[in-house]
Amino acid sequence: MAGEDCVRKRQPGSTTTCKSHENEETPRRPENERSFQNSSNGWVDVDRAVTRKMQLIAEAEQLKPAFMKEVDSHFTEFVNNLVAKSALLDSSSSASCSEKELHKAKTLRAPPEHGKIFTARRSLLDELFEVSHIRTIYHMFIALLIVFILSTLLVDFIDEGRLVLGFDLLVFVFGKFPVVFCTWLCMFCATVFVPYNLFVWWAQGYRSSSRRVFHSLFYGILFQTAGLGFGPTYIAVSYALPPASRFIVILEQVRLVMKAHSFIRENVPRVLSSVKDKSSTVPIPRISQYLYFLFAPTLIYRDNYPRNPTIRWGYVATKFAQVLGSLFYAYYIFVRLCIPLFRNSSQETFNLRGLVLCIFNSILPGVLILFLVFFAFLHCWLNAFAEMLRFADRMFYKDWWNSTSYANYYRTWNVVVHDWLYYYAYRDFLWFFGKKFKAAAMLSVFTVSAAVHEYVLSICFGYFYPVLFFLFMCFGMLFNFILNDRRKGPIWNVIMWTSLFLGQGVIICLYSQEWYARRYCPLDNPTFLDYLKPRSWSCHMKM
Structure with a gap:
């Protein structure tokens, strides 16, 4: 071998030269080659090397979720601090206020820079759809729409003998x-x-x-x-x-x-x-x-x-096309899942068993309608107008699906409306009455939100049936205190989704029953109380 020849020469400095040359080459060699060289008598323990490699891969996979979670939390904290510092720099550069001026401002109202801070950011779904795994879920909903269309066309063809595209x-x-x-x-x-x-x-x-x-x-x-x-x-x-x-x-x-x-x-x-x-x-x-x-x-x-430099008209067309697709999606949900369920509901006696079955049968269409309203309006519609206006702050919602508390769900489901309620209802209430009345301020915000929601549904459906108001003021307030921000485990996310599913089933079931009851059981000379009394409770007596 080369090393042995260098030693046999016995020349001064030759051995040192050869060893140093070997030491220079050793770090350059791959890890597996060094393990082969260090093996005694030329034997290589391949099994031990492979086992060690698999152990390292398993340990890396175990550390990966914790590492990603830690990086995500630190990155989020870094971005939030950066946004806050930039806002403070902007406000301080635009107007350097003394303590006396700040005291004057506080007596009137907190200045705008102490309120909502607008900054350029993308919508969360736009970022998530760049991940292939999340985009596959979107493709699954498209496939479900295709199934609804095929189901409707085949049933119409069997019943009518032709394709009904009306x-x-x-x-x-x-x-x-x-x-x-x-x-x-x-x-x-x-x-x-x-x-x-x-x-x-x-x-x-x-x-x-x-x-x-x-x-x-x-x-x-x-x-x-x-x-x-x-x-x-x-x-x-x-x-x-x-x-x-x-x-x-x-x-x-x-x-x-x-x-x-x-x-x-x-x-x-x-x-x-x-x-x-x-x-x-x-x-x-x-x-x-x-x-x-x-x-x-x-x-x-x-x-x-904050404004974007350009308008992406292809993005605008895509969002409006998705709104139109969501509209047809909702149409097929009502045609295939809701109308066959509630069309003959007034012919049955109103009892507890029928109500329970109706609620659970309404959960699937109710949840699908919830997803469609969120996707079509809060994501597609608002992003389309934001793009046309070059409006750069696209945080119209947050990751409400990860909520472990109803308090967080209310804050993240519709950020646009929540900001208005927080700054002009909740904070103004505390500014007027004092910070000691936080519970009363929260109750007033819930009452205003519930009343407006019920007003919209009452006018649009043509009857007063305060199901949503009752859910808001009773279960919504109760869950807001029980499922608070201290609940962090995944079991609370499961509880939140379960209660959300049941609530959607109750809303779809009761409002649909009342809609058909008022169509099948009209009153000749209705009084004011007849508009307030649910007709679905007694419609079967009129049949």
Whole structure:
């Protein structure tokens, strides 16, 4: 061997030279080659090397989840701290306030930089759909839609002897669309001009005339209650709009009321602060800023929002196509799962057994409708408008599906509405009554949210049946305190999903039974109490 020849030469420095040469080559060799060389008498323990390698792989797989969880938590904390620090830097650079000025601001209301911070970020589902495993779940829902379509076509072909491609249900629920469009156009134009001009009129004459302040307040309240409050509701009821058309009118009514309130609520403290500081200029936003806010997918007013540099029109077309697909998905769910179940429900006696079976049979369509509403509106619809407006903050929801408490679920399911309720209902309640009344503030927020939800359903369905209000105020409040943020284990996520499934089954079952009962058991001369009393409880007596 080369090493033995070097030793036999006995020349000074030759052995050292050869050994150093070997030491230089040793680190360059792979690990397995060194193990082969170090084996005695040329024997190589391959089994032991393979076993050791498998042990290392198993240990790495065991450490991988903990490592990824730790990295994710540290990364999330780092990003949150970075956003908070950047917001503080922006606020400090834009206006360096002294302690005296901050005290003045606190007596009025917390300044905007202490409220919601808008920053450029993508929607969570857009990030998750880049993972092939999550995208497969999306493909599974598409496959289920194809199964619903095939089922409907085959059943119609067997019953009718031909393929029936009519969409009578969609045509019915979205009927009288010209009335809907005219109503929306009037609501939107009124919301553009009336609140803005009243605010400008008040802000310019606040210092000089107390009468102008009273007039602005009076006409503002009158517009909110009569113009946006009573007008759309009267049109929806008097024109007998179908359910989906009513939903468009009433949801736009609620949205515009919340938008107008946010605009006034954010700008009035700025005018009051400028008056106290004896500023020569009155901070009045431009009409273009207010108009952008009316279309932007947020309910919190700011003069400026983070914007993207370009518009991806392919992304916009994809999101609107997904909204249309979700609409047809909901159509087939009602046709295949709901209508056959509830069409003849009024012919059966109302009893406990039938109610329990109805609830459990309604869980599947109820959960699918829940997913479709979330995906179509909170993800696709809002992202489409955000992309067209280059609105960069796309956090319309968070990972509500991972919630282990109802408190976290309420915060993450619909971030857009939650922000409005938190800043303008919860925090303003504490600012007005004091921080000692947090429970009362939470109860007031639940009551407002439950009342608005029940108002929307009552007008859109044409009857008062406070199932959702009861679930909100009883079970919702109860679970909010029982399943609180201290519940972190996976079993609480299972409990949350189980209760959510049951709640969707109750909502679909009871509202659908009442809908068909009022169609099959009409009253000749109904009184006011007849509109409040559930007709599904006694409809079988009329058959």
